[in-house]
Each structure stands twice: as C-alpha cells, then as structure tokens.
Amino acid sequence: MTTQTLKWWLGLGWLSLKMRVASQISYNRWSYISLFFAQMFSYFGRFVVLWVTMRAFQAVQGWSIYEVLILYALDLMAYAGSQAFVIPLWRMDDLVLRGGLDDYLIRPLPPLVHLIARNFNVGYLSHLTISLAALLFSYTQLGLSWGIAHWLLVVVTVLGGSMILAALTIIPASFAFWWGKESVSNLIRHGARQFTRYPITIYPSAIRAALTFIIPVAFVNYYPALSLLGKAPLYLWPLVTLAVGLALLMLSLVVWRAGLRRYSSSGT
Amino acid sequence: MILPYLYQLRNSLRTQFTYPAWVFWGLLYNLVNVLPQVFLWRALYIGKEQVAGATLAQMLTYVVLSNLVGILTNAGGAEDIEERMKSGNIGLDLLRPVSVRGLFVARNLGAMVGNLALTGIPQLVVSIIIVGGILPPVSWAALGCFLLTALLGMGVQISLQLFLGTFSFWFINTWLMGWVLDFSWLVLSGSIVPLWLLPRWLLVVAQALPFQAAQFIPIAVYLGKIPLSDVPRALLVQGLWIAGLLGAQTLLWRRGLRRIVVLGG
Numbered sequence: 092m093t094t095q096t097l098k099w100w101l102g103l104g105w106l107s108l109k110m111r112v113a114s115q116i117s118y119n120r121w122s123y124i125s126l127f128f129a130q131m132f133s134y135f136g137r138f139v140v141l142w143v144t145m146r147a148f149q150a151v152q153g154w155s156i157y158e159v160l161i162l163y164a165l166d167l168m169a170y171a172g173s174q175a176f177v178i179p180l181w182r183m184d185d186l187v188l189r190g191g192l193d194d195y196l197i198r199p200l201p202p203l204v205h206l207i208a209r210n211f212n213v214g215y216l217s218h219l220t221i222s223l224a225a226l227l228f229s230y231t232q233l234g235l236s237w238g239i240a241h242w243l244l245v246v247v248t249v250l251g252g253s254m255i256l257a258a259l260t261i262i263p264a265s266f267a268f269w270w271g272k273e274s275v276s277n278l279i280r281h282g283a284r285q286f287t288r289y290p291i292t293i294y295p296s297a298i299r300a301a302l303t304f305i306i307p308v309a310f311v312n313y314y315p316a317l318s319l320l321g322k323a324p325l326y327l328w329p330l331v332t333l334a335v336g337l338a339l340l341m342l343s344l345v346v347w348r349a350g351l352r353r354y355s356s357s358g359t
Numbered sequence: 360m361i362l363p364y365l366y367q368l369r370n371s372l373r374t375q376f377t378y379p380a381w382v383f384w385g386l387l388y389n390l391v392n393v394l395p396q397v398f399l400w401r402a403l404y405i406g407k408e409q410v411a412g413a414t415l416a417q418m419l420t421y422v423v424l425s426n427l428v429g430i431l432t433n434a435g436g437a438e439d440i441e442e443r444m445k446s447g448n449i450g451l452d453l454l455r456p457v458s459v460r461g462l463f464v465a466r467n468l469g470a471m472v473g474n475l476a477l478t479g480i481p482q483l484v485v486s487i488i489i490v491g492g493i494l495p496p497v498s499w500a501a502l503g504c505f506l507l508t509a510l511l512g513m514g515v516q517i518s519l520q521l522f523l524g525t526f527s528f529w530f531i532n533t534w535l536m537g538w539v540l541d542f543s544w545l546v547l548s549g550s551i552v553p554l555w556l557l558p559r560w561l562l563v564v565a566q567a568l569p570f571q572a573a574q575f576i577p578i579a580v581y582l583g584k585i586p587l588s589d590v591p592r593a594l595l596v597q598g599l600w601i602a603g604l605l606g607a608q609t610l611l612w613r614r615g616l617r618r619i620v621v622l623g624g
Contacts, residue, residue: 122535129538136542139561140551147410147556148403274384282391289395293402298394 103200107208116213123213130217134167138225141288152292157229158320163288164226165245165312169252170284171218177257179210180264181276187267192354203261203347237319244329245319251329252311254336256280258343259306265343268350283308310335363457364465371469376477385478386485389426393486396422396551411555417582420493421553423486424578429550430479431471431513439463440524449619460521460612467517497583504590505581511597515573518604525608528615543568549575555584569600 145156186192195202263276283306291299291313302309310332317323404415443449452459496502548570565571576593579585
C-alpha cells in the first residue's frame with residue numbers, strides 16, 4: 092500500500108465521517124440532546140452503585156473509594172472511545188446474513204473503514220463526559236497533583252484501552268463470517284468488563300490470568316491505574332497498554348480480512 | 360371470557376421454549392453477572408464480621424436471590440406496547456373483542472413463568488453452586504411470605520411496564536425512558552446494592568418509588584431484614600403501587616385512545 096492510496100482512503104473516510112456527524116447532529120437535534128442526558132444519567136447510576144458499595148466498606152484490596160471510581164472511569168472512556176467507531180459491528184451477523192455488507196464492498200474504500208466512518212456514533216460523548224467528570228472528581232478528592240506527563244499518560248491509557256476494546260469487538264464480530272450468527276461479542280464486550288470494575292486482585296489467579304492473557308481487559312484500566320495512582324512505576328503500564336492495544340488491533344484486522352475473504356453475499 | 364387470555368399466556372410461554380439455546384446463553388450471562396459480585400463481596404468482607412447489619416453469608420444469599428427475582432420480574436413490557444404503536448398492530452389489537460391490557464398482562468405473565476422455568480431455576484442452581492450454598496429462609500413463614508411478595512413484585516413490575524408503555528401514545532420514546540429508568544433499577548431497586556447500604560437521603564428516594572417494591576422487598580423478607588410483623592405493611596406497599604400504577608395507566612390510556620391514529624394496515 093503506498094502512502095498515496097492511504098491518504099486517499101483516509102480522506103474519503105474522513106469525509107464520510109464528517110457527513111455522518113453532521114447528519115446525526117442536525118437531524119432531530121432534540122432527540123440527540125435528550126438521549127445525551129438520559130445516557131449520562133444511566134451511567135451516573137453505575138458510578139453511584141460503586142460509590143454506595145465502597146462507602147460502607149471504605150476500601151477493597153487497598154484501593155480506596157475514589158481509586159475504584161477512577162478504575163471505572165478509565166474503562167468507560169475506553170469503551171466510549173472504541174464503540175463510537177465500531178458500533179456498526181454490533182449487528183455484524185445481520186450484515187452478513189442479509190447481505191447488507193455488500194453496500195460496503197462496492198465502494199472505493201476498505202469496507203471496515205467505510206463501515207466505521209458511515210456509522211460513527213456521536214452519542215458516546217455522554218459516556219466520555221460522565222467518566223471525565225468522575226475522574227476529575229476523584230482526582231480532587233484524592234488530593235492529587237499530576238503534571239503534564241502524567242495527564243499525557245492518561246491519554247495514552249485511554250487510547251490503548253480504546254484499541255483493546257475495539258479489537259475485542261472486531262474479532263468476535265468477524266466470527267459472523269464463519270458462523271453466520273455469533274452470540275459471543277456482547278458477552279466479551281460487556282461481560283468481560285464486569286470483572287474489571289474493581290481491582291482484579293479480588294479474583295483467584297486463574298481469573299486474573301484470563302483477564303490478562305485471554306481477554307486482556309485488565310490492560311484497559313487495572314494495570315495502567317496501578318501506574319497512574321503510584322502503585323507501580325509511572326511510565327510502565329500505560330505504555331504496555333498502548334503496545335497491547337496496537338498488537339491486538341493488528342490481530343483483529345488480520346482476523347477481519349481472513350473472514351472477509353470467506354464472505355460470499357447472501358444476495359437479495 | 361378468560362379463555363383468550365389463557366391462550367395468550369400459553370403462546371407467550373411456548374415462545375420462550377422455542378429457542379433452547381437461550382438456556383445456555385442465559386447461564387453464561389448469569390455466570391458473568393454473579394461471579395464478579397461474589398468475589399467482590401468476599402473481598403470487601405475480609406476482616407469484617409458485619410457491615411450495616413448484614414453478614415457475608417447474608418450478602419451472598421442476597422446476590423443469588425436478587426438474580427432470581429430479577430429474572431422473574433424482568434419482562435420486556437414497555438417496548439412491546441411501543442412496538443405495537445409504531446407498527447400499527449395496536450389497531451388490530453383494539454378491534455379484538457378482548458382487552459388489550461388483559462392480553463398484555465397475560466403475555467407478560469407467560470414470559471415470566473417461562474423465564475422462571477427455563478432460565479430461573481437452572482441459574483438458581485448454578486448460582487448456589489458458585490456461591491457455595493445460600494442461607495435458608497429465616498423461617499417457613501418467611502419462605503411463604505417471600506413467595507407471596509415475589510408474586511406481588513411481579514405484579515408491580517407488570518403494572519409499571521404497562522404504565523410506561525402507555526406513554527408511547529404521545530410518541531415519547533420508551534427507549535429513551537429506559538435509559539433514565541436504568542438509574543432507578545441500578546441504584547434504587549436493590550438489584551445490585553441492598554437498600555440497607557444506601558445513605559439516608561437516597562433510601563428516602565428509593566422508598567418513595569415503585570422499583571424496590573418489585574425487587575428489594577421479597578429478598579428482604581426472605582433474609583428476615585423485613586421481620587414477619589412488618590410483612591403486612593410491605594404487602595400493603597406493593598398492593599398500593601399496583602393499584603396506583605394501574606389507576607394512573609387507565610387515565611392515560613383513555614386520553615391516549617382519543618388521539619390515536621393508525622396508519623396503513
């Protein structure tokens with residue numbers, strides 16, 4: 092692939108993305124604004140659940156109430172940062188079974204890039220807002236003072252975490268190419284993250300290993316939080332998270348391509 | 360005249376049994392829901408005998424029962440009405456010589472019973488194995504009252520769903536409402552955190568709303584957190600919610616019917 096074509100792809104992708112955002116915002120603006128607040132309220136509830144639980148016990152495995160809130164905030168930011176892009180893959184089996192994917196195959200743009208650009212979801216701004224608020228709230232409650240490098244590592248963490256969660260959506264979605272129907276993606280996307288609301292030291296080593304090596308969601312929040320909260324060397328885990336994210340994203344693209352080669356339209 | 364409703368109940372029960380694969384996925388979801396909670400409470404209780412008057416064994420029993428009651432009261436309800444409004448099927452429903460709401464209740468009851476048999480019982484067994492045994496009810500009477508309050512809890516849930524679904528007459532997105540209600544189910548119903556852990560002001564809010572009457576009351580009765588002497592009061596609360604929600608729904612329904620326009624067919 093030459094840089095010329097890559098530029099052209101990205102240019103087209105960007106154009107499609109801009110159109111998508113513009114159409115989402117201008118069409119029925121009020122319904123978007125109300126959805127924004129409704130979703131924020133719902134996720135606010137999840138933070139309240141953590142707060143209420145931790146309030147009665149004060150700490151779990153040496154993590155205070157606000158440190159646990161930061162864990163969830165990091166996870167939710169990465170979730171928003173990934174799903175805003177890969178949300179069209181949630182209905183991958185439908186795209187494959189009904190042949191909706193054909194639409195994306197006949198464009199001068201790689202199907203995955205086009206799929207992402209055309210279905211970009213602005214709604215995840217609400218997740219981002221509430222988790223950023225939770226992070227800042229915990230930051231002040233813990234009396235922290237982070238420098239610029241520290242904040243940059245937060246960005247690196249969220250970036251790496253987003254890549255991990257995007258890959259963990261793309262890989263199971265690609266299974267639809269082989270199986271037609273797939274039911275594991277939701278389980279991986281939501282189920283695995285249930286385990287990382289609290290520090291993973293609450294689990295026996297087998298579960299910890301699974302969250303690290305098999306479905307590596309622990310890199311989204313637990314490990315980088317160790318660094319960010321001074322429980323481990325500052326630069327270590329955010330950079331590992333970024334590396335894991337890049338590697339996993341590459342792997343997911345390989346799986347996607349292998350699947351796409353098998354795709355033969357169901358036709359209509 | 361009860362026959363059509365029984366048919367509807369049976370049909371919706373049968374639908375539940377059409378996809379046996381759901382049992383498997385249901386069990387997996389249950390595992391994923393219960394496991395983290397079990398390990399969390401175990402870790403939280405390290406070095407603590409009692410927190411807010413509850414022991415670890417009580418807390419783990421709470422997790423298992425909350426899961427069970429959640430399955431029982433978890434019926435799609437409101438979306439069902441909205442879907443009928445949008446597709447225009449509501450027009451057909453209204454033409455039939457049976458009550459639309461009666462059919463709704465029958466459908467939901469069928470789904471609940473199906474859920475209980477198909478996913479509830481297997482999940483209960485799996486959860487009990489994960490947790491390593493749960494506490495028995497504090498007494499035989501408490502067990503009876505648990506079943507009774509669970510039944511009324513289902514009633515509260517169905518009435519609530521019917522009430523909410525009726526708003527789709529006014530094109531209020533029940534999906535949007537779902538996000539708002541999410542907060543209530545998470546925080547105020549007792550589905551994840553028992554109400555005894557809530558701070559005072561939040562508890563007041565929770566008790567002023569119907570969600571805890573569907574979810575928390577039955578479990579609290581089982582564990583003896585609501586003593587037998589207070590059960591009549593709990594039953595009254597549940598009964599009042601059912602009556603109140605159904606009453607309000609009837610008013611809304613009558614107003615809504617006057618402005619309904621069914622397109623196409």
